[in-house]
Amino acid sequence: MQKIKTVLLAGGLGKRMEHLGHNRPKPMVPFGGVCHLIDFSLNNAYRSGLPEVLLLSHYSERKLIRYLLETWWDLPGFSLHFGPYQGITLENIDATFATVTRAQENGTADALIKNTRYIFTPGITDVMVLHADHVYNFDYGAMIDAHRRSGAGLTIGFQKIELEYVKLFGMVELDKDFNLLSFVEKPATPTSDTIFSAVCIFRADILKRYLSDLSKTNWQRDISKDVIPAMLNRGETIKGFPFSDYWEDVGTVERYFRAHMALLSDMPTLGLDDMPKTLLPAIKRRYVKSHGNVINSIVCDDCDTPAPIENSIIYPQVEISPLATIRNSVILPGAKVLSRAVIDNRILLEHDVCS
DSSP states (O other), X not given: OTTEEEXXXXXXXXXXXXXXXXXXXXGGOEETTTEETXXXXXXXXXHTTOOEEEEEEOTTHHHHHHHHHHHSSSOTTOEEEOGGGTTOOTTTHHHHHHHOOOOOOOSHHHHHHXXXXXXXXXXXXXXXXXXXXXXXXXXXXXXXXXXXXXXXSEEEEEEEOOGGGGGGSEEEEEXXXXXXXXXXXXXXXXXXXXXXXXXXXXXXXXXXXXXXXXXXXXXXXXXXXXXXXXXXXXXXXXXXXXXXXXXXXXXXXXHXXXXXXHTTSSSOSOOGGGSOOOSSTTSOXXXXXXXXXXXXXXXXXXXXXXXXXXXXXXXXXXXXXXXXXXXXXXXXXXXXXXXXXXXESOEEOTTOEEO
């Protein structure tokens, strides 16, 4: 693991998430009642035995870095590298941001170029690129081993999803030996139900060469739109690695809501113990099948209201009136449901007040 550089792209603005992404980076969007989106990739890296993750942040990065310093710091055998902010602490965060000047980054590949000195360090043979806005549990070790055994210039993760959603992702086609045959970013008319799961491992020397070559062209500065198609067009060996367990990009309000409801299905996609507990961890959560006023919901120990709650996920520090009704909804921390309000098929943001 020492010869691989793990890079976590966490600069997303999250425009497709509409109000959920307001005033926060997309990786900081809460999920499952227990964590934030970025916690899944970090937890996977930690559990896979990767010693370090290089964070490439951008939008609202002070808020994101502060959160990571509070939550993911000082874990045994694991560290975060903050690129140009390396050495930052909770005590010097304001002073560090006052002195660091950064160039504008315009795309995922551009983020790699602007941070080459942190990525292509001596002895690095492979670069694994992760995204900070996907929900999944995964052992990266198996994928790294397969990549190295194959001798491929690039290995990409893939998964099958409903055809109607393929247009939101990179569509891939593979042969029976998992060789990549075609790659189309966000196709208008999908012809395959298989997508890029946004985890990829490059041979370091090949990635560096393609970034250099493409930077001299009129490109879109994007891994999926530029780097992968260029490698495919030039005949590089690109392998696919299956993501057989649950994986989801919750990058739209619809998919975010749907992913929460899937936690409450007869065959839940993830259990509470499958998710990192990083959001107000001192407050215990529990799944309730049916008890008193609560039916098929995830609630917290600080949720002591007698109001009926059904098929919903109630985050910590939520205030619910005894006369209110909650159905099929996601209530984020700090929201207030007052009086006789009926919340049905809704997402309430932090500090929303409904009466």
